[in-house]
Amino acid sequence: MTTTKAINKEASSREKPFHIVKRTDMPTWKSWLIRILSVLASLVVCAIIIVAVTGDNPLEVYGTMIKGAVGSARRVWVLLQEVALLLCVSLAVTPAFKMRFWNIGAEGQVLMGGLGATAVMLLLGHKLPAPVVLVLVIVVSILCGAIWGVIPAVFKAFWNTNETLFTLMMNYIAIQIVSYFTYVWSSNKGNNVINTINVDNHAGWLNLPESVDRYGYLLNIIIVAVLTVLMYFYLNRSKQGYEIAVVGESINTARYAGINVKKVIIRTMLISGALCGVAGMLLVSGTDHTITPNTAAGRGFTAIMVSWLAKFNPLFMVLTSLLLVFMERGAIEISTVFGLNTSFSEIIAGIIIFFIIGSEFFINYSIKRTRAKEVETK
Amino acid sequence: MENNAAVSFRHITKAFGSKVVANKDVSMDIMGGEILALLGENGSGKTTLMNMLSGIYHQDSGEIFVNGEEVHINSPKDAYALGIGMIHQHFKLVDVFSATENVALGMDKKTTGGAKEIAKAITEICDRYGFDVDPKKKVYNMTVSQKQTLEIVKALYRGANILILDEPTAVLTPQETDKLFAVLRNMKADGKSIIIITHKLNEVLAISDRVAILRKGEYIDAVKTSEATVQSLTDMMVGQKVELDIERPEIEDKQLRLSVEHLTCLDKYGVTALDDVSFEAYGGEILGIAGISGSGQKQLLEAIAGLQAAQDGASITYINPDTGNKEELIGKSVSDIKKMGVALSFVPEDRLGMGLVGAMGMSDNMMLRSYEKGHSPFTNRKAPRELANKVKEELEVVTPGISTPVSKLSGGNVQKVLVGREIASDPTVLMAAYAVRGLDINTSYTIYRLLNEQKKKGVAVIYVGEDLDVLLALCDRIAVLCGGKLNGIVDGRTATKEEVGLMMTNLNTEEKEGEKDDNNQSDQ
Numbered sequence: 001m002t003t004t005k006a007i008n009k010e011a012s013s014r015e016k017p018f019h020i021v022k023r024t025d026m027p028t029w030k031s032w033l034i035r036i037l038s039v040l041a042s043l044v045v046c047a048i049i050i051v052a053v054t055g056d057n058p059l060e061v062y063g064t065m066i067k068g069a070v071g072s073a074r075r076v077w078v079l080l081q082e083v084a085l086l087l088c089v090s091l092a093v094t095p096a097f098k099m100r101f102w103n104i105g106a107e108g109q110v111l112m113g114g115l116g117a118t119a120v121m122l123l124l125g126h127k128l129p130a131p132v133v134l135v136l137v138i139v140v141s142i143l144c145g146a147i148w149g150v151i152p153a154v155f156k157a158f159w160n161t162n163e164t165l166f167t168l169m170m171n172y173i174a175i176q177i178v179s180y181f182t183y184v185w186s187s188n189k190g191n192n193v194i195n196t197i198n199v200d201n202h203a204g205w206l207n208l209p210e211s212v213d214r215y216g217y218l219l220n221i222i223i224v225a226v227l228t229v230l231m232y233f234y235l236n237r238s239k240q241g242y243e244i245a246v247v248g249e250s251i252n253t254a255r256y257a258g259i260n261v262k263k264v265i266i267r268t269m270l271i272s273g274a275l276c277g278v279a280g281m282l283l284v285s286g287t288d289h290t291i292t293p294n295t296a297a298g299r300g301f302t303a304i305m306v307s308w309l310a311k312f313n314p315l316f317m318v319l320t321s322l323l324l325v326f327m328e329r330g331a332i333e334i335s336t337v338f339g340l341n342t343s344f345s346e347i348i349a350g351i352i353i354f355f356i357i358g359s360e361f362f363i364n365y366s367i368k369r370t371r372a373k374e375v376e377t378k
Numbered sequence: 379m380e381n382n383a384a385v386s387f388r389h390i391t392k393a394f395g396s397k398v399v400a401n402k403d404v405s406m407d408i409m410g411g412e413i414l415a416l417l418g419e420n421g422s423g424k425t426t427l428m429n430m431l432s433g434i435y436h437q438d439s440g441e442i443f444v445n446g447e448e449v450h451i452n453s454p455k456d457a458y459a460l461g462i463g464m465i466h467q468h469f470k471l472v473d474v475f476s477a478t479e480n481v482a483l484g485m486d487k488k489t490t491g492g493a494k495e496i497a498k499a500i501t502e503i504c505d506r507y508g509f510d511v512d513p514k515k516k517v518y519n520m521t522v523s524q525k526q527t528l529e530i531v532k533a534l535y536r537g538a539n540i541l542i543l544d545e546p547t548a549v550l551t552p553q554e555t556d557k558l559f560a561v562l563r564n565m566k567a568d569g570k571s572i573i574i575i576t577h578k579l580n581e582v583l584a585i586s587d588r589v590a591i592l593r594k595g596e597y598i599d600a601v602k603t604s605e606a607t608v609q610s611l612t613d614m615m616v617g618q619k620v621e622l623d624i625e626r627p628e629i630e631d632k633q634l635r636l637s638v639e640h641l642t643c644l645d646k647y648g649v650t651a652l653d654d655v656s657f658e659a660y661g662g663e664i665l666g667i668a669g670i671s672g673s674g675q676k677q678l679l680e681a682i683a684g685l686q687a688a689q690d691g692a693s694i695t696y697i698n699p700d701t702g703n704k705e706e707l708i709g710k711s712v713s714d715i716k717k718m719g720v721a722l723s724f725v726p727e728d729r730l731g732m733g734l735v736g737a738m739g740m741s742d743n744m745m746l747r748s749y750e751k752g753h754s755p756f757t758n759r760k761a762p763r764e765l766a767n768k769v770k771e772e773l774e775v776v777t778p779g780i781s782t783p784v785s786k787l788s789g790g791n792v793q794k795v796l797v798g799r800e801i802a803s804d805p806t807v808l809m810a811a812y813a814v815r816g817l818d819i820n821t822s823y824t825i826y827r828l829l830n831e832q833k834k835k836g837v838a839v840i841y842v843g844e845d846l847d848v849l850l851a852l853c854d855r856i857a858v859l860c861g862g863k864l865n866g867i868v869d870g871r872t873a874t875k876e877e878v879g880l881m882m883t884n885l886n887t888e889e890k891e892g893e894k895d896d897n898n899q900s901d902q
Contacts, residue, residue, distance in 0.1 A: 019436045019452075022394070237756045242749050245738070252732040255685055256724070257746045258712035368438070 023366045031363045035356065042355035046348045054340060061334055068333020069326045074215065079329055081217035084224040085282060087321040089296075089303035091224075091231045091314055092275030095268045096149075097304070098235060098312045100248040101156065105167025107300025108174030109148045109273045111293070113280025115178050116144030118291045121197045121204035121284075122185055133203040134285075141281035142274045148174060149273015150266060157262040171300070178293045194290045206286035220286045227275070232314040244268055276300070309356070327352060383407035383443070384540055384571040385431065385462075390440035392426055398778075400426040404440070404597040406590050408540070413562060413572045415582040415603070417615055418592035419818035420790030421776060424575050427592070428542045432464035433457035444540075463533025464542040467816070469525050473518040477511050481532050496535070503534050507564040522671060523554040530561070540571045547581055548815060551670050552846060552879050559585050577818050578845065579608045591615055616820050624826050624851040626870070627834055629662035634697055635838035636682070636807055642689040643677040651677040653862040659838045661699060661806065664829060666853030666870060667842040669882050674862040675842045676727060679809045682840075683724045684712040696720050699806055699836065713750075723805035725796055727812050727842075729789075733796045736785030740766040740777065743784055744799055769798030773824065790821040801828060808832050811842040826852055846875045858882055 047058035070076050089106050096103035120137045128136070152166035179192075187195040198204060207216040235241040243264050247254045254261050279299070284291050302324060310316035331345025385408040392401040400423045408414050418424045429435045431442065433454040441448050444460050451457050457464070471480050478497045482490055490496050497513040504511050509527050517525060526546060533541055543562075547555045562572055562585060576582060582589055583603060590600040591614045598614055612620045636659040645651040652674035659665045667675055680686035682694055684707065694707040698719065705718055715722060730736040734743050744762035752758060766780040773794040777787050784792055797813060810829065814822040829852070833839050843849045849856055853870040858881040865881045 021436075021438075233756075237759075239749055239755060239757050242742075242745070242757050245742075246735055246746065249735045249737050250731055252728070253735055253746070255712065256683075256726060256732045258684075258716055258750075260711075260713070 019368050020365050021368050022364065026363055034362055035359050038355045038359035038362075039352065042352040045355070046351050049347070049351070054338070054344070056338055061338065064334050064337050065327075065330030068331075068337075069329040071333075075329070077215040077217050079325060080221050081215075081287065082325045082329065083318075083322050084217070084221045085279060085287070086299050086302060086306060086325055087317060088224045088227065088279040088282060089276060089299045090306040090310075090317050090321055091227055092272050092279060093300075093303050094231065094307045094312050094314065094317070095235065095241075095244055096272040097307055098248050099244045099265065099268050101153070101265060101269065102164045103149070103152075103167050103269065103272055104164060104301065104304065105149070105152065105170045106272075106276050106279075106303055107296045107298070108167070108171035109145045109276030110280040110283065110296040110300055111171075111174040111178050111291075112148040113141040113145035113277030114284040114291050114295050115174075115181060115280070116141040116277065117204065117281045117284040118181070118185075118194070118197065121289075122194075125198040125201070125203040128203075130201060130203040134206065137204040137206070137281060137285050141284070142277040145277020145280055146270050146274040149269045149276060153266045153269030157265045175293045178291060178295075182292060193292075196289045198289070204285050205289060206281065217287075220282045223278075223282065223286075227278070228314050228318060235312070235314065240264075240267070305353075323356075324349075324353075382410050384410040384445060386443040386446075387427070387431075388441045388443065390427065390430065390437045390442070392423075392430060392435060392437050399595050401430075401437075401592075402595045404592070404595075406597050406600060408571050408573055409588075410571055411566055411569045412587040413566050413574060413585055414600075415586035415589045416573055416575045416592065417579075417582060417589055417611060419594075419615055419820055420816070421594075421788035422592040422615075422818075423595040424592055425544060428464060428544065428573065428575065431457065431462055431540075432542060433462075458536050458538070461537050461539035462542070463536060463538030463540070465526065465529045465533060465544065465546060467544050467548065469529055471517045471525055471528065474516065476514050476516050477520075477528050477531075478513040480517060480528060481535050485536075499535055500531055503531050507534075507561050507568070509561060522549045523551075523557070526550070526558070527561075534565075538570075540573070541565070542573045542575075544575045545577070545816060546574065547576060547578060548844070549671055551882060552875070553883065555581065577816070577822070579611055579819065580847065582611065583608065593617055612819055615818070620820060620823070622819075622823075624823070624848065625830050626852060626854070627830060629833065629836075631836075632660040632662045633699060633836070635659055635661045635699065636697070636840075637693075637695040638678075638682070639693040639695075641678070641681060641692045641694065643674070643681050643686050643692075644689065645677065651862050652681070655859075655862075655864045657857050657864060657867060659807070659840055661836045661838045662833060663854040664833050664839040664841050664852055666849040666856035667840065667859060668844075668846065668849055668856050668878050669859030671844065673859040673882075675811060675859060677862075678859070679724065679726070679811055679840070679842065682707065682807075682809065683722060684710050684715045696722075696807070716747075721804060721806045723800035723803055723808045725793075725800050725808075725810040725813055727815075729792050729796050730785055734784050734792065737783050739779070739781035739783060740770065740775070740795055741780045743795060744769070744802075747799065747803060765799070765802055769795060769802065773798050789816045790818060793817055793825070794821065797825060797828060801832060805832070805837055807838045807840070809840045809842075812844060813841065814848070815844070822848075846878055850875060850878070860884070 043062065050056055050058040050061055068075070069079055089110060093103050093106050117137045117140065120133060120140050124133055124136060148170060152161070152163050152170060155161040155166060156163045182192050182194055185194050186192050206219055207213065208219050210216070213219065235244065243259050246257060246259060247261055247264050251261055283295050288295060306317055306321045306324060309320040327349040331342065331349055334340060335342045335345050388405050390401050390404040393399045404427060416424045416428070426435065430437050431451065433451040433456050436452065442451065443449065449460055451460065472483065475483065478493050478500065481500060482493065482496050500511060500513045503509065509531055511524070511527055511531055517528070520528065530541070546558060550558060566572060574586065583606065586603045588600050589603055589606055589611060591598040593615060609622060612622060639656045641652055641655045642650065643652040655678065667678065669675055677686050681688050688708050692708055696705045696707055698705065705720060707715060707720070710718070726732040735746065741763045744765045745757060749757050763780065769775060770777065770780060775791050775794045777791060784795055787795070793813065797810070800808065813825050817825065829839050829841060841853060850870055850873060855867055856870050856873060856878060857867045858865045858878055860882055868878060
């Protein structure tokens, strides 16, 4: 023991050149400056990798990315539409996450919402007047999403089951159910594809007339914009939002405050699931007008990142979802223009996101250099 | 260093952010073979200073010398290598491990020589200093005092010559404290240096050789304990003269407010935590609850607050002071009780884990118990903000702002926020658990004053405490719990410390019956 002690003593008499210190007082403008600088730094790193691996001009690659994302009116609309859809799912998972209920089942909840919309459009599209079909589409898809979200919440509230595993498993069930119905409802027996539903009368379609909205995305975007503002006020100003925050911080404190924790868990997941249902509806009756098992396209998982990056603030989530979608749209473009594999664009997106997340470290901690004066005296 | 100081701090400065300077140019010495008490109000930087010595923080500037040599302590491992061990307020032990396994944890087998060797070494250390540790005993079977002993043995085993104890007596009974002090004296005789952080001044006087005082992060002075008094230390600590008498105002008109009958509760493991407890609480009096920690205090208060289920046959009756109506509280939830118009305030033991939301600011915490008021679906944000400012001003809460998360405030300030909120709701019953735990003397007296103010207003105050001197000075009656049973109720004016201490540890069933009867009679 004495020998190790001597060695350690030797080690400890050397001073580390840096110390990491937590900081609490960074002004907002400075933290945003760090975030922007980190994005720039990530672009530099990406440029080096682009040159090293492909030999292409990085500036050209970036130019192509920007062009791919916002290069034409159509592309701008597609970008906004994709942002709206991702943002809608992100808004949906946020109350649950703020409550520390790890809802990773948004994917399944979105699919079930979409399936509800599909069912109404397919089965009632030619039997009821179009406005009635639309109302039913809205109600049924919200209901389907809410039910899919509330099942794990009930189990969590009454039997304290693990919501992470539960919601994850519910995703697989939802995918299988949708697969089953794409088979049952497939347009040509056996090919598992449902062709665009109600092409003739547009029953249950959630779009403005083409004369007003050329690409058919405007209504989706408006709906999500309104939801964003509502969610912001719900979480930050309402009594229910306050309850969610307290339950998320400490169940004991919530009980002490007289909050019915079971009720809050179930109610919050109803809202979370219902909003996922809305996202499913926007996908099916507002965008695709059909459904496949891949309709949610991983948004249920990407949304978790959007929500966390924005620290559960719906207004910041507009920015984070824009960033992710922008990267994705740009990536698709460079993979076609430069003939690169899509994995390459994913590498670039990954590096940029890594830098953005990493910048939080420099916002929360400062690295202090140990005094130089002492080294001189030695 | 010219003297025989074991540790010397020179010009130590440590800041958190740009606003909070925890230590400012602190220079002080700890001699070899002495017990130094480190004294200061909450937030005066005692723990920060010690954390730098034990490698948890690193100073912004200044030097630390150990045995005359300048050292750089970058991690707790470095501190151990220098023979510095710290016993924290919250024990760092693995519950499912035995004493030996806990000592072995994080050490190389080559240096320890295996479990048998460690067990032998533990026994040796115990014999040498008079500890009592069973090497095979699992930590979850240990009492608080035994866990603390194990922490000290662990530090000694790792070669600690300089031992830092952060409020070691906060969780101990008077008897256990005496035992700890005897061991500390043995260690001192063996040439070890001991730094003890405590707020209990009588203990400072009993155990230490010298007292070093910090105030607002700055080193004030060190005095010989033999030349100090409680009053002189307090004045130095606070920086001005402080009145050190706990008031006990006499209230003539006492009214029955709460009647607890045959209350039996189980803890979360289904073990009986509270066993057939009956007592009454009156408006205009402070009823003290004494007992070793974990004797059922938590269940008692939580049962009244509607947070703890009671076994069949129990009854808690609340008598409304305005209407005289009797309300049964058993089986009611917190919100039921609130809706019934029972103005119950509760300062729980776990401040940040139960009484407050650590991540929220003062303002948002103020509405924790009242956010439901009104019909609007939105919260009223103006009233809590005003209340937060009022509490901040009246109780002198030190915080950068009312929206700063309360978890970032020091312990005393957290407690002020909690007590301030609970009192602001104009309660008729006020329950406070360990309301001054970890608080400095100045803040503690503020809390006592607030409790007395409530008493004078006719509130029934139930005060769960651990410092018997305070309980005896503050309370009108003291109910003593022992292992979940009520071991009698004594008069705070006539009872002695020894009497209450004995009742806390020895349950005498025959005597208990008699005493209970006596009490019932005297109550009637």
